[in-house]
Amino acid sequence: MSISKDGAVENARKDLAKRLEIDAADVKERSVEDSDFPDMSLGAAEDGEMSGQMITPGWRIRLEAQGQTFEYRADKNQVRAYKFKGKNYRI
Amino acid sequence: MNRNNIFIHVALALVLILVAAFAGQLNRWRKEWKSHVRIVPAAEKKQATTADEIALSETRYFSHPEVLVKFKSGVSRERIEALTSRLNDRIEDRIENAAGWKSIDDLDNADAAAIVAEYAQLPEVEFAEPNFEIKLPDAIEGPLVPILPRDPQFNDQWALANSGQRGGKEGADISATLAWATTTGSEDVVVAVLDSGVDYTHEDLAQNMWVRPSDMDPYQDNELGTIDDLNGYNAIDNTSDPMDENGHGTHCAGIIGAEGENDLGIAGVNWKVRIMPLKFMNAGGFGTTKDAIEAINYVIDRKKAGVNVRIISASWGSTQRSRALEDVIRTAYENDILFVAAAGNASTNNDRAPHFPSSYNVPNVISVAALDRNDELAKFSNYGSKSVAIAAPGVEILSTWLANQYEEKSGTSMATPVIAGVAALIVAENPRMSVDDLRKRLMASTDPIVALKGKTTSGGRISAAKALE
Numbered sequence: 001m002s003i004s005k006d007g008a009v010e011n012a013r014k015d016l017a018k019r020l021e022i023d024a025a026d027v028k029e030r031s032v033e034d035s036d037f038p039d040m041s042l043g044a045a046e047d048g049e050m051s052g053q054m055i056t057p058g059w060r061i062r063l064e065a066q067g068q069t070f071e072y073r074a075d076k077n078q079v080r081a082y083k084f085k086g087k088n089y090r091i
Numbered sequence: 092m093n094r095n096n097i098f099i100h101v102a103l104a105l106v107l108i109l110v111a112a113f114a115g116q117l118n119r120w121r122k123e124w125k126s127h128v129r130i131v132p133a134a135e136k137k138q139a140t141t142a143d144e145i146a147l148s149e150t151r152y153f154s155h156p157e158v159l160v161k162f163k164s165g166v167s168r169e170r171i172e173a174l175t176s177r178l179n180d181r182i183e184d185r186i187e188n189a190a191g192w193k194s195i196d197d198l199d200n201a202d203a204a205a206i207v208a209e210y211a212q213l214p215e216v217e218f219a220e221p222n223f224e225i226k227l228p229d230a231i232e233g234p235l236v237p238i239l240p241r242d243p244q245f246n247d248q249w250a251l252a253n254s255g256q257r258g259g260k261e262g263a264d265i266s267a268t269l270a271w272a273t274t275t276g277s278e279d280v281v282v283a284v285l286d287s288g289v290d291y292t293h294e295d296l297a298q299n300m301w302v303r304p305s306d307m308d309p310y311q312d313n314e315l316g317t318i319d320d321l322n323g324y325n326a327i328d329n330t331s332d333p334m335d336e337n338g339h340g341t342h343c344a345g346i347i348g349a350e351g352e353n354d355l356g357i358a359g360v361n362w363k364v365r366i367m368p369l370k371f372m373n374a375g376g377f378g379t380t381k382d383a384i385e386a387i388n389y390v391i392d393r394k395k396a397g398v399n400v401r402i403i404s405a406s407w408g409s410t411q412r413s414r415a416l417e418d419v420i421r422t423a424y425e426n427d428i429l430f431v432a433a434a435g436n437a438s439t440n441n442d443r444a445p446h447f448p449s450s451y452n453v454p455n456v457i458s459v460a461a462l463d464r465n466d467e468l469a470k471f472s473n474y475g476s477k478s479v480a481i482a483a484p485g486v487e488i489l490s491t492w493l494a495n496q497y498e499e500k501s502g503t504s505m506a507t508p509v510i511a512g513v514a515a516l517i518v519a520e521n522p523r524m525s526v527d528d529l530r531k532r533l534m535a536s537t538d539p540i541v542a543l544k545g546k547t548t549s550g551g552r553i554s555a556a557k558a559l560e
Contacts, residue, residue, distance in 0.1 A: 038435075038436035038437050038438075038471060039376075039408075039435075039436055039502075040337075040339065040372070040375065040376030040377055041375075041376075041377045041409070043437070045377070045409045045410075045411070047411065048379055048380050048381070048411065048413075049377055049378070049379060049380075049409060049411075050371075050372070050377065050378055050379070050380060050383055050407045050408060050409050051372070051376055051377035051378075051407055051408075051409065052286070052287065052337070052339040052372060052376040052377070052406060052407050052502070052504050053406055053407055053408060053433035053434075053435055053436050053502045053503045053504040053507075054339055054342075054376070054406070054436075054500050054501070054502035054504040054505070055436060055471060055500070055501045055502050056376070077337075077374060077375040077376070078375045
């Protein structure tokens with residue numbers, strides 16, 4: 001099923017809240033911008049993952065919580081946490 | 092004897108000598124004629140009964156087999172002989188390495204099309220075709236004449252023929268139209284597209300898809316058992332269906348081998364080829380190293396089983412090194428299979444920050460960077476004078492997409508199948524070329540590009556025309 005921009009932001013907020021063990025209401029949306037990512041894992045490949053090397057349009061989502069900024073990347077197929085504590089996660 | 096009689100006798104003698112000499116020559120001419128050409132009425136040939144007469148008859152009618160017939164598997168030799176005998180034909184030969192095919196000599200000297208029709212209607216026959224006479228082409232003098240396909244969107248395929256459309260640089264292409272004067276590909280060459288699968292029903296691809304031959308056993312995996320790989324292999328689900336759910340693999344397949352001259356969409360680098368679809372990436376366009384290995388193992392297995400798969404096109408990767416993946420690519424090398432890999436899209440130097448599988452130091456790996464329509468290195472493309480071998484067009488590339496659609500996409504993913512496609516053209520012209528020589532040929536077949544100096548090993552853009560010189 002195709003993911004919308006708003007749906008991607010909502011999924012990212014919930015994921016970050018879960019990872020930080022805080023309430024989703026405490027996660028603020030800082031920015032959402034259209035972006036071309038270098039590959040089909042949105043430049044955020046998990047360990048052991050290979051992806052198509054095609055420029056992929058999507059959204060760069062920046063969220064704020066506990067005084068820090070966290071980046072998520074999304075397109076119509078997926079949402080990914082980018083370098084959360086040094087690692088990428090597909091959610 | 093008076094002088095007049097002497098003259099008469101001498102003249103008569105000369106006439107007799109000339110007559111005898113002429114008769115002798117006539118006889119020699121007649122013998123020569125007989126030894127070369129024998130035209131015998133049909134009624135006479137059916138009267139040949141003795142061994143000598145049959146031998147003579149065979150001599151008379153032995154010219155070249157007239158039709159090639161493929162009998163269905165399971166039809167016995169005795170049954171085939173009975174059928175050909177009933178039609179007053181003769182099996183000329185079994186065709187080596189083409190199971191089921193027989194060469195048939197028609198003893199009635201009938202029209203080849205009529206004989207083909209006669210055999211085609213037999214329930215025992217799978218296919219019949221005329222034995223076309225193949226002539227060596229006349230010596231080509233002067234430059235090759237470009238061949239332009241009539242596919243309606245060909246004008247948008249700047250990678251194949253850049254006329255400066257949409258602000259591009261004229262001639263910044265792979266010289267495909269000149270290459271096509273030599274060959275447009277071959278159905279005998281199989282290219283494995285290791286990707287998100289391929290929409291094998293796409294109308295511009297369907298005719299060029301590989302299908303497991305009916306006389307080849309289904310794929311046997313030690314752990315998974317039997318997989319009926321009629322249309323290829325799906326390593327994600329370990330099933331027989333490699334249908335693309337993303338579009339990326341279908342796009343790459345079209346670059347290699349969208350059918351040419353079919354009045355539809357685009358033309359591939361190869362108008363004719365066989366694309367073996369392999370699926371290891373999902374609907375999102377990503378997959379696991381383990382599934383990539385499974386799919387490469389499948390290719391190697393099919394090669395060993397007799398499929399002429401000579402090239403793997405790999406438009407994917409990551410920065411994570413896998414020894415297991417490297418090992419299976421090396422095994423592909425040992426089985427004479429070229430591995431064409433995308434250099435990556437991070438705008439980084441692979442000499443310093445490697446990208447895999449393109450950076451594996453295995454002799455069959457050829458790493459591909461992307462160029463735009465102005466012969467500039469694409470702003471996203473990785474590079475590396477030691478680790479990136481060659482470049483090909485990879486920006487705004489039009490190709491096939493899901494559901495009979497066409498889309499423009501960019502990436503070293505798109506440059507990779509261009510190189511795989513040119514490799515397939517080379518193999519079409521040089522079927523016995525080794526993987527080492529194939530890679531060398533590609534590396535020696537570039538047009539130097541200023542923007543690539545110090546960025547790739549070859550420093551050039553692939554030229555399909557040079558590759559076929």
